[in-house]
Amino acid sequence: MxxxxxxxxxxxxxxxxxxxxxxxxxxxxxxxxxxxxxxxxxxxxxxxxxxxxxxxxxxxxxxxxxFPNVFAIYKELFETRVAQIHGRIAKILEDAQYTTWRERHLAVMLVLRSTLSDDPIYRPLFHLMLTTRELRIVKDQANAQIASYLATRWEQGLDGFRGGTPLAVARMATEIFTSFETLTSGELQPELTEQLFVEATVALERYLSFYLTDDAAG
CATH class of the missing domain: 1.10.10 (Arc Repressor Mutant, subunit A)
Incomplete structure (x- = not known):
């Protein structure tokens, strides 16, 4: 057990x-x-x-x-990594070299994939965020931050957003985005991890296709 x-x-x-x-x-x-x-x-x-x-x-x-306890150390390590991920995502979303939202979507998903592959402690840290109630609050706050950023972007009509409530769509998109982290937070075979990444990427792209278009620039 x-x-x-x-x-x-x-x-x-x-x-x-x-x-x-x-x-x-x-x-x-x-x-x-x-x-x-x-x-x-x-x-x-x-x-x-x-x-x-x-x-x-x-x-x-x-x-x-x-630090009052070991969990406070974990929190600081996790928040540092989340800030780095969010910074990389923001850079992609604001980079003019990506001409469609689908290109940006794939680039953002690859940020998450490379983080899990290249950072040996991100997976155990994320697992802690899932299994410790108060640390899960830290994870939820991180998700809320990226959702707020996306909602602000879509409220401005970027990515050709239409047909939905920006914040609600952003919150759901963020949950789908982080589902890959949740599903792979334990020890998995590399082949299954890659398959889950593909499925999460497809799921998020299909969801976003209901609300984003390539008709508008940005």
Missing amino acids: EPRVPLVNIATLERRTAPMQQRARDRIDLVLKATERLLATTTVDTITTSSIAAEADVPVSSIYRY
């Missing part, structure tokens, strides 16, 4: 204090990188603040000075 992940109060997921000195920022960086190494090489249920401290070669007290 998979170990039960304990519940965490959302208020305890915030970093305790903002570091002002370079030495403090360096120590936080050591903690984050040590957690990344452990996520990439061990199972989540074996990771504790003590194991992170040992990996980072810092006292446990140094971790608690900035």
Whole structure:
């Protein structure tokens, strides 16, 4: 049976204090990188603040000075990656080299595919977002951010949007987009992962085809 992940109060997921000195920022960086190494090489249920401290070669007290618990560290790592993904998506959507929404759609899906393939800790992090109630809130907030961005774009008529409520369509599109992450958050054979990616790409394209056209520029 998979170990039960304990519940965490959302208020305890915030970093305790903002570091002002370079030495403090360096120590936080050591903690984050040590957690990344452990996520990439061990199972989540074996990771504790003590194991992170040992990996980072810092006292446990140094971790608690900035992070109230290990979940706060996961939250920071996940939010950093989400910000990077959202930045790449925004760049694609605003790039004039893509002349149709279908080209942009495929490029955006490939961002997600490359993240899961190239970043060894994104998959375990995303799994944590699904299995820990308060961390799932962090995931839901990330989805809401990208949906809001898309809704704003479609309210302006970009991508030839028509026939729907921009925010509702954006929220549904975001859920379909992240379904690939959800379905592949566990350990899967590479062949099945690729098949799921293809299916998610097709599903999202078909859904968007009800609302987007190539008749309008942008």
